[in-house]
Amino acid sequence: MNSAGALGARRHRRHVGLRARVIFVFALGALVLSGALASITYFSVRNSILRDQETSLTHQAIGNAVQISGTLHEFFDYGALLASVDTARGSQSILIESSGQLYASSPSVYGALPPDLRSIVLRGKPAEQVLSLNGSPTLVVGVPMAAQKAAYFAVFNLSDIERTLHVLLVSLILAAVVTTLAGAIFGSWGATRALRPLHEAAEAADAIARGRLDTRLEAENYADLAVLTSAFNRMADRLQERVEREVRFSADVNHELRSPLTTLAASLSVLEARRDELPDRAKRALDLLSAEVRRFRRLVDDLLEISRLDAGLGEVTDDEVALGALVQNTVAATGIAVPVSIDGDLAERRVLIDKVRFERIVANLLENARHYAGGATRLAIDAEGDWGSFAVEDEGPGIPESERDRIFERFSRGSSAKRRGAGEGTGLGLAIVSEHARALGGRVFVESNNGRGSRFVVELPLRTSPRPPETNGGKP
C-alpha cells in the first residue's frame, strides 16, 4: 500500500514535470521568436521613419532658407521675417549673422544651438543634429547663407515621432507577451493531448491495482502508441487470467474438500453417539479424531469464505435491523459469552447492514480473543454520526506494534499465537474480519498496550438508505 502510494506520487510528479517542461519550451520559443520579430520591426520602422522625417525636414529647412535669403534685405524686423516662413510641423526658425547676432521666431529656441553646430554652419557647411530641447527630442538643421554671411537654422520638434515610435514599441512588446502566453497555452494543450494516453495508461494500471482486472486500454485511440497499448492489454489479460485461475483453483479445491468432510462429520457423529460403548483407547482416539475433524472443518469453512470473498461472490445485503438486537443476536449465535456495552438510544437505532457478514466479523473477533487472549472481556459499541465502532476487548498479552498490521494477513498469526492456542485457530479469522469489513465499506484495526490486552475495533458505516447498486459486492 505504502510503496504503491509512493509510486503514484512519483508518477504524478514526473507527469507534472514533463508537462511543465513542454509548456516552458513552447513559451520560450514563442518569446524568442516574437521578441526577435518585434525588435526587427521596431528598429527598421524607426530608422525608416526617422530617415523620411529627416529628408523632408531638411528639404523644408532649405526651402525656408532660400525664402529668407531672397527677402532678407527687404526686412529690418528679422523676427517678423522668421515668423513668416513655413512653420508647418511646429518648426521654429533661427537666423544668425556672422557678427553673432541671433534672431529667432520664438524665444524658447534661443538656447537650441550648440556652439559646434553654429560654427560649422557659419563656416559655410550645412549640418544637422538631434538634441534634446526643453526635454523634447529636437532636430536642428543648419543651412549656410554665404551671400548674406549668415546661417539659417530650422528647429523641429520630434515629439510626435517619438510618441509614435513609443506606441509602436509598446504595441510590439504587448504582442510579444501575448504570443508568449499563447505559446504557453498551446504548449499546455499540446502537452495534455500528448500525455493523455500516458494518463489513461496510468489510470488503467491504477484500476487494475485496485482489483478491476477487466480494465483495458483502447488500442485504436492512439495509433502511435499501439505497442504500448497492446503490451499493456496483454499484460492485463495474463494477470486477469492468472488471478481467475487461482480463484477457480482454490474454489475447486475447497469444493472437493466438502464431500469427504460431510462424510467425516456424519460418520463421526455416529461414532460419538456410541462413545460410551468404546474401550478407553478407542475413546481417546475418537476424541482426537473429533477435535481434528472439527478444526479441519473450521479451516475449510474459513478457506471457503475467503475464496468466496476473493472471487467477489456473495452480494452485500441490506438487512434492516435494530443495532441492539443485531449485537445481542450475533453474540448469542456465536455461543461465546461476553458483556456487551451499548447505550440505550444506540441499541434502538435502526440501520441497514448485512447481518450475516456482521455476525462473521463479530464471531471471528470473539473467537480470536478466545484462542489467543484468554477470551474477550467486553464488546463495546459506539457511534459517531453515520459511523459505528464495534470494539472487542481482551486482557491477553497484547500485540507488539510491529505485528498490528500483519495479523490481518492470512495465516500470519502473531508471535503470541505461536505460543498459545496455536492448535485452535485457523489463522484466517482476522483476514476474514478484514475482508468483510471492507466489503461493508468499513475497516478493522487493533489498538494494544503491549502486555495489557488488545482492542480490535471494526468501524462500519451505519446506513439508513440503500447503497448505490454499483458499490454492491464483495470486491471494490
Added chain:
Amino acid sequence: MASRILLVEDDERIRTSMRLSLEDEGYEVEEAESGEEALECHARALIAQPFDLLVVDIMLPGMDGFDCCRELRKVSTVPIIMVTARTDTHDVVAGLEAGADDYVTKPFEPKELAARIRALLRRARSTDGGPVSLSFGDLEILPEAGVVRRDGEEVHLTRTEFLLLCELAANSGKVLSREQLLERVWSYDYFGDGRLVDVHVRRLRTKVERDPSDPRHVLTVRGLGYKLAP
C-alpha cells in the same frame, strides 16, 4: 411411528454416513442415488407408505436436483430439503424456485440437518387443530383441513407455502418481517436466510394471485416485510 425420509445423494460414502446419522436421530431412511431413482421410490412409496420428507442433493448425475424437485412438485407437496455445495445466490434461489422448502450447505454437521428436518416435520404437523375457515376476498383458507380455495376451486400449496399463508392470515393486516416469518414458518433464528421467505412468497403468489406480478393478497411492505390483504 418414525418419520420416513428419502435420501437422494449420488456419493455412496456421504449417503451411507448420512443414513447412519439420520437413523441415529430416529428416522427411517431410504436411499436413492439419482434423480430418476428418487422419483421412482417416491411414486412407489405413495401407494404403501409415503415419505414424510426428502433430502435431495443438487449435484446429481443425469437429472439434477433442481429437475428432481420440479418433477416431485408436480405430484407432491412433501417437504424437501436440498443439499447445496455453494450458498451462492444462484444455487440457493434456483433450488427454492424448483420447489425446495429449505436447504443445507455442504459440509454440514449432522445436527444441523437434523434440526432442519425436525423444524419442517414439526410445523407440518402443527397445522393440525388450527382455527376455523378464514376468508380473504376470493381466497378461502381452511387451516385445519390444509385446504386453500380460490373462487371455490382448490389451490395446491406445498406445506411451507400453506404455512406461510396461514401465518400471514393469522396476523391479517399486520406486517410480518422476514425474521418473524423465518422464525415462525422455518424455526430459524435471527440469522436465517431471508431469500427463503422471498422465494416462497413469490411461489405462493403464482398460486393464489390472479396476476402474480400485481399481487392483491400477499403484499410486500417495503423495508418491513409482508402482509396479507383481503
